[in-house]
Amino acid sequence: xxxxxxxxxxxxxxxxxxxxxxxxxxxxxxxxxxxxxxxxxxxxxxxxxxxxxxxxxxxxxxxxxxxxxxxxxxxxxxxxxxxxxxxxxxxxxxxxxxxxxxxxxxxxxxxxxxxxxxxxxxxxxxxxxxxxxxxxxxxxx
Amino acid sequence: xxxxxxxxxxxxxxxxxxxxxxxxxxxxxxxxxxxxxxxxxxxxxxxxxxxxxxxxxxxxxxxxxxxxxxxxxxxxxxxxxxxxxxxxxxxxxxxxxxxxxxxxxxxxxxxxxxxxxxxxxxxxxxxxxxxxxxxxxxxxxxxxxxxxxxxxxxxxxxxxxxxxxxxxxxxxxxxxxxxxxxxxxxxxxxxxxxxxxxxxxx
Numbered sequence: 276x277x278x279x280x281x282x283x284x285x286x287x288x289x290x291x292x293x294x295x296x297x298x299x300x301x302x303x304x305x306x307x308x309x310x311x312x313x314x315x316x317x318x319x320x321x322x323x324x325x326x327x328x329x330x331x332x333x334x335x336x337x338x339x340x341x342x343x344x345x346x347x348x349x350x351x352x353x354x355x356x357x358x359x360x361x362x363x364x365x366x367x368x369x370x371x372x373x374x375x376x377x378x379x380x381x382x383x384x385x386x387x388x389x390x391x392x393x394x395x396x397x398x399x400x401x402x403x404x405x406x407x408x409x410x411x412x413x414x415x416x
Numbered sequence: 417x418x419x420x421x422x423x424x425x426x427x428x429x430x431x432x433x434x435x436x437x438x439x440x441x442x443x444x445x446x447x448x449x450x451x452x453x454x455x456x457x458x459x460x461x462x463x464x465x466x467x468x469x470x471x472x473x474x475x476x477x478x479x480x481x482x483x484x485x486x487x488x489x490x491x492x493x494x495x496x497x498x499x500x501x502x503x504x505x506x507x508x509x510x511x512x513x514x515x516x517x518x519x520x521x522x523x524x525x526x527x528x529x530x531x532x533x534x535x536x537x538x539x540x541x542x543x544x545x546x547x548x549x550x551x552x553x554x555x556x557x558x559x560x561x562x563x564x565x566x567x568x569x570x571x572x573x574x575x576x577x578x579x580x581x582x583x584x585x586x587x588x589x590x591x592x593x594x595x596x597x598x599x600x601x602x603x604x605x606x607x608x609x610x611x612x613x614x615x616x617x618x
Contacts, residue, residue, distance in 0.1 A: 302499035306537075314500060338596035340535055377499025384535055411538075 276321040278370045279348050288352050288364045292318075298377035304411040306342045307382035309391050317404035318371040319380070321347040327381065327398035334394035339385035345372040374404060419479045419489070419550065420468040424448075424458040426483050435506070444504045448480065448490055450511035458482060465504060469495070473523055475552040478509065489513065491520065491549055512549040519546055519583050522553060524574065526591055528561030535596045536560055543571055543590070544583040553577055558590060565595040 294316040304310040311327075324343060331341055347370040354365035374380065381398060385391040392408055399406045427438065427445060435445045443459040458480070468476050469492065480488045490509035498505055512518055521542040530536050543556060558574045572586035 298499055308538075312499075332602045335602070337599040337602055338533070338535065339602070340537070340597065341602075384537065386529075386535075 276325045277343070277347050278321050282350060282367065283348070287350060288367060289350060291351070292349055292373040294373070294375075296375060298375040301344060301379050302377045304379060304382055304409060305344070307340065307384040308411050309383050309385075309388075309395060310344075310379040310409045310411070311381045311395055311399060311402075311406050312409045313374045313376060313378045313380055313402075314405045314407055315376055317374045317402075318349075318351065318369075319345065319347065319374050319402060319404065321370045323402055324372075324380075326401040330397040330401055331381065331383065331394045334397055335383075335385055335390060339383060339391070339394075342382040344379050344382055345374065347372045349373055379409070380406070419477045420464075420472070421479045421481065422460060422464055422468070423481045424460050424483065427457040427459050430457065439505070444507055446507040446509055448482075448488060448509045448511060450490070451513065453511060456482070460507065462504060465507065469504075472554045475520055475522055475554055477512070477549055477552065480509070489549070491518070491552075514550055515548065517546050518549055519544055520549075520552055521545075523555045524590055525555050525557050526560050526569075527557045528559045530560050530563045530593050531565070533596050534563070534565045535594045536563075537592050537594065539589045539591055540571075543574065543588075545576070545580050546583045547580040551577075551579055553580065560591060560593065563593045565593055567593045569593075 302312070324345070324347060328341060328343060349371050350367040351369045351371050352365040353368035380402070381395070383391055383395060385394070395408045424446070425443070427434070429437065438445045438459045442462050444462045444465055446458050446460050447455050448458055449455040468478070474492050474495070476492065478490050480490055482488065488511050491512050492507055493510040494508040496505040497503065522545050524541060524543050526536065526538060556574050556576065558569055560569060563569070568589055569591040570586060571582055571584055571588040571590060574590070576582060
């Protein structure tokens with residue numbers, strides 16, 4: 276699963292990242308022919324990214340390529356159950372990516388558009404956010 | 417490509433409030449500059465602009481009739497879009513003149529199907545060309561029909577219309593044809609191997 280090699284120095288237990296606004300970059304399909312674009316804000320964990328990737332790869336089986344265009348580099352902490360308040364911040368529990376509306380999450384190249392769309396539809400079911408499938412336009416970089 | 421005639425109004429109010437009021441009125445805020453002229457802030461009709469850009473892309477030449485009586489020939493230089501609604505937020509227009517040669521990025525379209533069992537990666541979506549602004553093509557086509565794995569399409573392979581010259585190295589790669597990954601390759605493609613969860617709890 277995707278995660279930083281070692282927790283970034285000084286950012287081991289960060290505050291929750293802000294969820295306002297829309298994506299400033301990564302809103303166009305850059306590598307493949309199709310992409311999955313988030314339509315809302317969400318924290319997407321590395322497990323959800325991996326589940327979506329597997330769902331896509333299992334459907335297309337062979338002959339395609341999948342790009343993951345987000346990286347879960349933000350740690351989210353959690354205090355253990357039945358613990359009294361205080362005694363510091365909880366321990367890092369998940370690695371997430373802070374996704375904002377408009378962000379392309381995955382890209383795919385595959386010859387058959389119907390199969391590619393079905394693979395992406397299956398991947399969207401693994402994600403905690405409303406998404407749509409977008410197609411690369413001619414001349415889009 | 418033919419020019420598109422479009423009427424524009426001079427904008428008198430600026431900033432996000434003024435820009436939002438312009439958008440609510442069905443117009444797109446734009447700025448017109450180039451050739452040493454002072455920038456002029458204008459508003460363009462959103463529907464006409466969107467239709468022209470959809471058809472001609474970034475190489476569509478506009479013949480702009482401004483409300484103060486002046487006209488200008490311009491080419492879109494930068495377009496800001498809403499990532500969700502895909503509407504135009506703002507357009508930068510560059511003044512051009514007939515007969516001059518300008519450098520423009522033109523879209524490249526791959527045509528045809530590569531050989532079976534291959535995967536085509538589109539490396540470069542646009543190519544810079546030198547041309548008269550009134551004779552810019554909306555796209556350049558390059559054929560990938562029947563190409564085998566390991567072959568490559570470069571800028572030199574693109575058939576350019578007359579009067580248009582390539583403004584980059586002809587060896588620049590546009591598309592590469594790879595052998596399609598097998599099922600085994602795709603199954604074991606996990607980006608990073610599973611790491612013990614203790615790594616997180618340092």
